[in-house]
Amino acid sequence: METIFGLDALMLARIQFGFTVSFHFIFPALSIGLASYLAVLNGMYLWTRDESYLRLFKYWLKIFAISFAMGVVSGIVMAYQFGTNWSVFSDRAGPVIGPLMAYEVLTAFFLEAGFLGIMLFGRERVGNGLHMFATLMVAVGTVISATWILSVNSWMHTPAGFAMNEAGQYVPENWWEIIFNPSFPYRLAHSVTAAYLTTAFVVGGVGAWHLLRGRSGNAGVRTMFSMAMWMIVVTAPIQAVLGHEHGLNTYEHQPVKVLAMEGHFRSYEDGIPLILFGIPDQEAGEMRHALEIPRLGGPILKKGWNGSLDGLDTVPDELEPPVAPVFYAFRVMVGLGVLMIALGVWGLAARLRGTLYDATWLHRAMLAMGPSGFVAVIAGWLTTEIGRQPFVIYGELMTADAVSPLGTAAVAASLVAFIVIYFAIFGAGIVYILRLMGHAPELGERGVRAEPGPIRTAGVTPAPQLGEGSRGAQHPAE
Template sequence: MDLTFGQEALILARIQFGFTVAFHFLFPAFSIGLASYLAVLNGMFLWTKDEAYLRLFKYWLKIFAISFAMGVVSGIVMSYQFGTNWSVFSDRAGPVIGPLMAYEVLTAFFLEAGFLGIMLFGRERVGPGLHMTACLMVAIGTAISATWILSVNSWMQTPQGFELSDNGQYLPADWWAIIFSPSFLPRLFHTLTAAYLTTAFIVGGVGAWHLLKNRSRNPGVRTMFSMAMWMAALVAPLQIFFGHEQGLNTYEHQPTKVLAMEGHFETYEDGIPLILFGIPDQEAGEMRYALSIPKIGGPILGKGWNASLDGLDTIPNELEPPVAIVFWTFRVMVGIGLLMLGVGLWSLWSRWRGELYHDVWLHRACLLMGPSGLVAVIAGWMTTEVGRQPYVIYGEMMTADAVSPLGAQAVAASLVAFVLIYFAVFGAGFLYLLKLMSDPPALGQRGPEEESGPIRTAGITPGNVEFPDSSRQPAE
């Protein structure tokens, strides 16, 4: 049975790595922001003694634990491909990539693993101070993990600080230059804010779901929705700013990628248009049915209104990335970012009018936007990685030269196995997470730690609580 569908081993290996990385990326994109959210909730409870924050902490703690576990498992599986499908890359780039990955394990992963158990099970055993410290360490660990991984990937995008050995290996010559490659900081800020926005819209979507189910007086639901909307309103503009800065950085160091993102097949001598939509035709070298705004593309790229631009027609065909994929994934990412900004501004308007918990259309929009962050980070990742092609180390090592000497049938068999197992195992995990989110936070909500009894608040009994007196609700 031919599983290759006529594709060569290189294409199948790229699809397999892309599939496993995309699947894995969903979990860190959520858990990075959720770890920080849990630290904030725990800190707010210790500061205010408002048990609504504690109930929310326990509600999201179980969800975090499951997401974190699935992220670890999917990451381990992904890393094996460096030795199976990409052994040539591992051999040649290993002296640079290997130590950076080891630093991630020694700092971030050990930090997370060391304090995760205390965070999950230690509230009643170690005291509030150490438990709060554990929450902070896990949150910091997730951010450090993202920092090292982005350092690795940024070096592959904008390599520097190395020298080539006689046998073609990339040997480190300047570790500071390697870690802080030219694209590192813009990509780090853009990715971290994307993770926080992803979490904000998932939390906001869950809150909107329960508000739409007429549980609007549950203080936990109101608190989670209010906090998520604050985060969306504050971080969405920052995310757009950091995204623009990364785009300018990419244009400086990887101009071909930006040409594909913007769909500029032709050279412009007197002003650069902003192409909003169109159908890229890479074989013909043109953008069909283009809808564009004249000249505005120059200022966006940091140029003048009448600036010139060398298009993809000046790039050899074999060095062009797949334009259609890069062009459309970039627009998906930007479009979702603008929608996030719109929802954040909408929430501020509803909050100012005192309708934050009663604006049904806002709740419906937030419910629809719940998974939008996950879609945006995958689209952004595809823009970045596909736009780097045909290089695996930009300008240095071709992807075709990095693949292992495997037959297409062998790669196809492992790809099919990955797809089937991932959708079976992680699909079940996603369904369980949705089940947990479908229940509202309530008094007496248990976290992973075993409690001696339910939380008690004077005059309130465990259950799905209604607060007719708004003064009993936590502050927005």
């Protein structure tokens, strides 16, 4: 078989899909959370008439619009690969996958597209009520879109409700079982919460950046940082619980993936250790230089302190996933999750001491953790998808049997083109987003126009409009 730098057409096709999905994943992870955040900001403005909320709404609306657009474009390119690099998969799984993808367009994308224009440009044209409804519909649409996409992905991990026809295609028998397959509820809850947490760290990181630049007198900066820290301290522990439950569900339906995640090359008869770190040696079938806690892995997997476990030594070599990337990616995700919880607790302690806006080291840590949500979701995606190998539909269709009959040179050329174009176009978009984040929310934020009547900044008494150089009264979010 022809190879380029030791990579055949199958591996290059997998790398190409992994690259485009990882790039795409960045934008929905932000836009899903930002859509809901914008709905909250708009609602808080209508409730309190506090202009800082309107200022923040306009500030983040521009960032949302750009990330939403880049998410749509990168998603379309990703979908094309089903027909180019994975045509066999498309042919065999199309009767199941095709309708689900169409439902996503008909229910979610049309909903988002229908109300996005009103959300972006319609406040002065349709009134606050309809504008708020449009903002809510865009937020709901992003979650519905995630629901359908995750249903498709979950079915590939835990296929259910299907039969095989004479042509070897997977055809639907029970749509309820297909949509609500065994891993879908766990994957949906874990992924959507991850999007909200990712957005909280982006918003908090931007707030921390401006606080470090001496802009604590800007009411919008204080509000965004406070709201982000509330979201983190509440959501991060919930995400840890959801992740644990998702892991137990994975062990029930994809035990080999969990063995790779935990690095269990050998079986255990009396107590399962929790391997914290190590160097996987898949060829030798062992974890080198392992740092582990004896017996703790048993209770985590609900097997008790003296539980037994069949390791990867009971799995045929050809059915094992690549252990090293799964093992390390899982630890990146979990490690970042622990740091997120710790940062949330730190922020809560600073709030209770009344130093939330003066804790320089907290702001530095928040700024450093700003991109952590993106890293965590990509690490989680790598854990999930590489851990499913060598199957594209778990237990049913091997990845090697799903790829298009393309030449290695053709796949390599398209991969190089994707890398160059993605970094040029989407790189420019990301740079522009960072430039937008680089300035603080201002009274002159484009499109901001206060409603008639006094502006309240504390929810009680009127107050003058505040610029960056003044310090305002405390906001409801603080």
